[in-house]
Amino acid sequence: MSVSRRHFLQTAAATAGAAAFGAPAFAEDAILVGSLHDLSGGLDIYGKPMVDVLTFAIEEANAGGGLLGRQVKLINYDTQSNMQLYTQFAQQAALKDKVAVVHGGITSASREVIRPVLDKFKTLYFYNTQYEGGVCDRNQFDTGVTPAQTVEKLVPYAMKKWGKKVYVVAADYNYGQITSQWVKKYATENGGEVAAIDFFPLDVTNFASTISKIQAAKPDFVWSALVGGAHISFYRQWAAAGMAKSIPMASTTFGVGNEQIVLNPDECNGMLVCYNYFQGVKNPANTAFLERFHKRFGADYPNVTELAMGTYQGFQLWADAVKKAGSADRLKVIDALETGISIDAPSGKVTIDPPTHHCILDVHIAEVKDRKFDLLEDFPQQKPADTAAVCDLKKNPNDNQQYIIKF
Amino acid sequence: MDLVALLAIQVLYAIASLALISVGLAIIFGMMKVINLAHGEFLMLGGYAAIEANRYGINIWIAMLVVAPLVVGAIGAIVERTIIRWLYGRMIDTMLATWGLSLFLVGLTTAVFGNTTVGLSAPLGSFEIGSYRVSAYTLFVIAVAFVTLGGVLAMLRFTRLGLVARGAMQNANMAAALGVNPNRVYSVTFAAGAALTGLAGGVLAPVSGVFPTIGVAYVAKSFITVIGGGAAIVTGTATASALFGAVNQLATYATTPVFGEVALLAAAIVLIRLLPQGITGRFFRRSL
Numbered sequence: 001m002s003v004s005r006r007h008f009l010q011t012a013a014a015t016a017g018a019a020a021f022g023a024p025a026f027a028e029d030a031i032l033v034g035s036l037h038d039l040s041g042g043l044d045i046y047g048k049p050m051v052d053v054l055t056f057a058i059e060e061a062n063a064g065g066g067l068l069g070r071q072v073k074l075i076n077y078d079t080q081s082n083m084q085l086y087t088q089f090a091q092q093a094a095l096k097d098k099v100a101v102v103h104g105g106i107t108s109a110s111r112e113v114i115r116p117v118l119d120k121f122k123t124l125y126f127y128n129t130q131y132e133g134g135v136c137d138r139n140q141f142d143t144g145v146t147p148a149q150t151v152e153k154l155v156p157y158a159m160k161k162w163g164k165k166v167y168v169v170a171a172d173y174n175y176g177q178i179t180s181q182w183v184k185k186y187a188t189e190n191g192g193e194v195a196a197i198d199f200f201p202l203d204v205t206n207f208a209s210t211i212s213k214i215q216a217a218k219p220d221f222v223w224s225a226l227v228g229g230a231h232i233s234f235y236r237q238w239a240a241a242g243m244a245k246s247i248p249m250a251s252t253t254f255g256v257g258n259e260q261i262v263l264n265p266d267e268c269n270g271m272l273v274c275y276n277y278f279q280g281v282k283n284p285a286n287t288a289f290l291e292r293f294h295k296r297f298g299a300d301y302p303n304v305t306e307l308a309m310g311t312y313q314g315f316q317l318w319a320d321a322v323k324k325a326g327s328a329d330r331l332k333v334i335d336a337l338e339t340g341i342s343i344d345a346p347s348g349k350v351t352i353d354p355p356t357h358h359c360i361l362d363v364h365i366a367e368v369k370d371r372k373f374d375l376l377e378d379f380p381q382q383k384p385a386d387t388a389a390v391c392d393l394k395k396n397p398n399d400n401q402q403y404i405i406k407f
Numbered sequence: 408m409d410l411v412a413l414l415a416i417q418v419l420y421a422i423a424s425l426a427l428i429s430v431g432l433a434i435i436f437g438m439m440k441v442i443n444l445a446h447g448e449f450l451m452l453g454g455y456a457a458i459e460a461n462r463y464g465i466n467i468w469i470a471m472l473v474v475a476p477l478v479v480g481a482i483g484a485i486v487e488r489t490i491i492r493w494l495y496g497r498m499i500d501t502m503l504a505t506w507g508l509s510l511f512l513v514g515l516t517t518a519v520f521g522n523t524t525v526g527l528s529a530p531l532g533s534f535e536i537g538s539y540r541v542s543a544y545t546l547f548v549i550a551v552a553f554v555t556l557g558g559v560l561a562m563l564r565f566t567r568l569g570l571v572a573r574g575a576m577q578n579a580n581m582a583a584a585l586g587v588n589p590n591r592v593y594s595v596t597f598a599a600g601a602a603l604t605g606l607a608g609g610v611l612a613p614v615s616g617v618f619p620t621i622g623v624a625y626v627a628k629s630f631i632t633v634i635g636g637g638a639a640i641v642t643g644t645a646t647a648s649a650l651f652g653a654v655n656q657l658a659t660y661a662t663t664p665v666f667g668e669v670a671l672l673a674a675a676i677v678l679i680r681l682l683p684q685g686i687t688g689r690f691f692r693r694s695l
Contacts (some may be wrong), residue, residue: 041620044522090566172665200664203624205615206424208417208545209659215539216410229524230624233615236526240613242533264528381459 012106030073031066031328033058033315034093036104036114041081042229045257046106049202049308050128051076054103054380056296057315058350067273069323073100083113090114092112094121100328101318103128108175112402115140119400124330126318128310130256130275132178133358133384134403136391139330141337142358143314143350145276146340147182148386149363151252153379155186155273157365158250161272162194163220169210169234170225172186172199177227179252181405182386188334199399200234202227207234211241224251232259239267248272260368271368275363277309277347278373286346313359315347317352338394349381355392358384409537414660420545422652423552424611426433426644429632430627431604433640435597436633438576442502445509446629447622448516449601453479453608454617455516458525467530475609476602483601487594493610495593508620516619526616544613551610555603560641563695572596627649631675637685642694646686649674688690 035054039128058074066072071156075097077089087103093099094117101124107110111127115137118125133146166187168174176199184194195217198210214222224235227233235254238244250272254260260268277288289312294301320343321336322328342351348362362380366373390403408493432446450631456478460470488506494501531543563569575582583589615621623683632651636643654674659667682689 040517040522042618045524048522198663204652204664205621206421206664208420209656210664212410212413212417212539212541213660229616230621231584231619232524232526236528236616237614240533240544241528242540242542246540262524262526267528323521 002151008139010011016226031068031322032073032075032097032099034097034102034104035074036079036086036089036102036110036169037076038110039076039078043081043106043227045229045259045262046129046305046307047079049258049303049305050104050106050311052297052301053293053304053312054315056293057312057319060292061315061319067319067328068326072319077104079110083110086113087111087117090117091121092366094118094123099123100322100330101126101333102316103314105129106307107173108132108178109173110133110205112174113251115128122330124318124333126314127316128242128314129307130252131312132175132182133386134178134390134405136356136387136393136399136401136403138334138357138393138397138400140357141314141317141352142384142387143317144310144359145361145363145382146358146384146386147179147186147252147383149276149361149379149382150274151179151182152186152385153363153377153382154250154252154272154365155183155192156190157274158221158248158272159187159190159192161250164190165195165217165219166192166221166223167195167217168187168197168223168225169214170197170199171231172201172226175227176225178404180223181250183223185405188219200226200231203230205230205233207237210234210240211243214247215241216242219247219269220248222249224249225253227253228253228257228315232257232262235259235263235267237291242304244268255368255373258305260373261302261371265368265370269358269370270369272376273368273373274363274365275306276363277304277306278366278375279304279365280366280373281347281364283346285344285347285348289346309345309347313343313347313350316343316345317341317350317359324348335397341371351381353384355394356384356387356391358385358387409539412536413541414657415541416541416549417546417660418656419654421656423549424614424650425628425632425655426552426556426648426650427459427548427607427610428604428658429636429648430559430640431600431602431607432629433633433636434559434600434603436630437638437640437643438572439495439596439600440498440592441495441597442498442505443600444502444505444626445512445622446604447624447626448509448512448612449479449483449604449622450608450625451516451617451619451622452482452512454612454615454621455520455525455608457609457612458527458617459520461527462611467527471609472606475612476606478646479575479608480541480598480602481603483604484594484598486601487597491597492590492593502607506688513619513622520545520619521583522618522619524618527613529613548610548614551606555606555640556645559603560695563640564653590651628671631672633687634677635678637682637687637689639691639694640685642691643685646691647678650686 130144325332325336415522460474579589636647655671658670
C-alpha cells in the first residue's frame with residue numbers, strides 16, 4: 001500500500017491536533033495540592049509528620065471518590081529547612097505546576113517568605129502551624145492555634161501552680177520574638193513578672209551560660225519557645241545540670257517535634273504545654289482517625305503531632321470548601337471558606353472565623369508524662385482573639401500584613 | 408564568688424570543646440596541609456558511633472572513648488586510601504573532593520539514621536557550687552580535652568612514630584631516603600586525625616545531640632581555631648582555643664549567645680589581621 005504525501009500530512013496533522021487537544025483534558029483530571037514542608041535539615045522533626053498526614057488525608061479523599069469527581073494529587077516539595085528553597089518551590093508550585101492550593105510553611109520565617117509569592121501569583125495558601133498570630137491576608141488561612149488561644153490559658157495555669165516569676169528562652173526569629181512578648185503580656189496581666197527573655201539562633205547547641213543565668217535569676221518557672229533539632233540540647237543540658245527537678249518548665253513548642261519521645265522521661269516529665277490536638281483527646285472522630293491512620297502508617301507510628309493534625313484539618317477544611325463551592329477556583333473556594341465552614345475534626349469542632357481566616361477550636365493543657373501527654377484541662381471553642389483585635393478581612397479584604405503585638 | 412567559679416568552669420568548658428573539635432583538624436590540616444571540609448561530618452559520625460554503640464548495649468564510656476574514635480579512625484583510613492592520597496599537594500582539588508565527601512556522608516547518615524535528632528543523656532549527674540548547679544559532665548569534657556592535647560603532644564615529642572610523622576611531613580623525599588614509607592605515614596596520620604575527631608564527636612554527643620547536618624555547626628569554628636592557632640599543632644590549638652573560647656563564653660555571658668558567636672568571629676578576624684601566620688607563627692615558634 002502506498003501512502004501519498006498529502007494523506008500522510010493530513011493524518012499527522014490530525015494526530016498532532018488530537019494530542020494537543022487531549023493534553024489539557026488529561027491534566028485537568030486531577031486537582032493538584034502543593035505541599036511545602038521541610039523533610040530534611042534541622043526542621044524535619046516538624047515536617048515529616050505533617051507530610052505523612054497530608055498524604056494520608058489525600059489518599060482518603062481519593063478512596064472516597066476524590067473531590068468533585070476528580071482525583072486529588074499531592075505535589076510534594078522538600079524545602080530542606082532552607083528559606084531560598086521556599087521561594088523557589090512556591091514559585092514553581094504557583095507558576096509551573098499551577099496547584100489549586102499550597103499547604104505548608106513551618107516556621108513563621110518560611111511563611112513570610114512564601115506568603116507574598118503566593119499572593120502575587122494568586123494561589124490559595126493554608127498555613128497549618130501553631131504560630132504567634134497576627135497574619136491578616138485574604139489569600140491565606142491559618143488552621144493552627146495562636147497565643148490568645150494557648151499562651152493566655154497556659155500562663156495563668158503555670159503561675160498558679162508554680163509561682164509568679166518566669167524566665168523565657170525563645171528561638172531568635174519572628175515566632176520566638178513575638179511569642180515571648182505575648183508571654184510577657186499575659187504574665188504581667190496576671191500579676192506576674194518576666195525575669196528575662198533570651199533568644200537563640202536555630203543552630204545554637206551550647207546553653208551552659210544561659211542555664212547559669214537562669215539559676216542566678218531564680219525564676220519560679222521557665223518558658224520555652226525554642227525551635228528545631230539543635231535546641232533539643234537545651235532540655236538535655238538543663239536536665240544534666242540537675243535543673244529539671246528544681247525549676248519546672250512550660251512551653252509553646254515542646255512536643256510539636258515529638259521532643260517528649262526523643263528525650264528521656266526524667267529530662268522532661270512534668271513540663272506543661274497547651275495545644276489544639278493531643279493523641280489522647282477523647283472523641284469518636286479521633287478514635288476513628290487514629291484507627292485508620294495506624295492501619296496506613298503502622299501501629300508503631302510514634303505520635304500524631306499538633307502540627308500534623310493542623311495539616312489534616314487544614315486539608316479537610318479546604319476539601320469541604322471545594323465541595324461547597326463546586327470548584328477548586330481560588331476565589332470561589334475563599335468565598336466558601338468565608339461562610340464559616342466547620343468540620344468535625346479529630347481535635348473536636350473546627351470552624352473558620354471569617355474575619356480573620358483563623359480557626360475557632362478546642363485547646364487543652366497537658367503535662368508530659370513518660371513520653372506521652374496527660375490531659376489536664378480543656379478549653380472548648382477558643383476564638384483567635386489576638387488576630388481578631390487587629391484584623392477584619394470582612395471590612396478590609398485588601399489588608400495584607402502581619403500585625404505585631406505592641407506594649 | 409560562686410558566680411566567678413561557675414563562669415571559670417564555663418570558660419574552661421568552652422575552651423575545652425573548641426580544642427577537642429579542632430585538634431583532629433589541626434593534625435590533618437596543620438601537618439598534612441589537607442583541607443578536610445568533611446571535618447564536621449567526621450564529628451557527626453563520631454556522635455552517631457557512640458550513640459549507636461550505646462544503643463546496642465555497650466557501656467556509655469566505652470562507646471564514647473573507644474568505639475567512636477575507632478570507627479571514625481577506620482573511616483578516615485578508608486577515605487585517605489580511596490580519595491585523599493590521590494590529591495596530596497592539590498589543595499583546591501582536595502577541598503572539592505572532601506566537600507563532596509561531606510555531602511555524601513550527610514546523605515548517607517540521613518538515609519541510614521533518619522533526619523531526627525538523637526542523643527544520649529549525659530552521665531555523671533550534677534554538682535553544686537554555692538547556689539548554682541552544674542553538670543558534672545562539663546568537668547569530664549574539660550578533662551578529656553586536657554588528656555587529648557597532652558597525649559598528642561607526648562606522641563609527637565617522645566615517640567618514634569611522632570618523630571617519623573613530623574619528618575615525613577617536613578620532607579617526604581628525605582624521609583623516604585632514610586627508609587620511611589611516606590605513604591604509610593600519611594595514611595596513619597590522617598587516620599589518627601580522624602580518630603581524634605571521632606573522639607570529640609562521641610564526647611560531645613551527650614551535650615549537643617546528633618543529627619546528620621550538625622557538622623555545619625562545628626566545621627567553621629574548627630577551621631577558625633586551627634588557622635588562628637598557626638603551624639604548631641598542640642600549642643596552636645591550645646592557645647587559639649583559649650583565646651576564642653574565652654572571648655566567646657565571656658561575651659555570651661555578658662550579652663547573648665548570638666553576640667558570643669559574633670565576638671568569636673570578630674576576634675578571629677582581628678587575630679588573623681595582626682598575626683597572618685596564626686598565634687604560633689609569632690609566639691612559641693619552636694613548639695609543637
